[in-house]
Amino acid sequence: MSSIFGLVTKQLKTHPALIPLFVFIGGGVTMSATYLARLALKNPDVSWDRKNNPEPWNKLEHNQQYKLFSVSTDYSKLKKDRPDF
Template identity: 80%
Template structure:
């Protein structure tokens, strides 16, 4: 009997475990998606050091890269660092 068949048999005998599997699966999915977003969208991560060695220096002052911010309007921020 396969592992999936064993789990299905247990869920038929104990239906109270179904929400546990749903929440664990949902949490795992959300954490994998967030880690993927961090790896692909975060300016601190650089996958190609030869063509783009310091991508964080190319960000404008009004660019938002956080997932969410509270009481911050990025369109009104001024650039506080010199141009490169």
């Protein structure tokens, strides 16, 4: 595996115009992996522990924000509009 990194380093030294390509692709891969990890850990639709919490979506509070970005909804001012389970 180190020979691959040596080859990439050699190519970047001879073609420095490829450096921004590697930076942006590396940043995109990092952001994608971070978003997928957030979805896997924070999304109420994902249940990792079915024995202790089989339905995690029922334990959400009515004013809890689970979306990454909300354009026009202020979750702290929402009124409870659903029954308790």
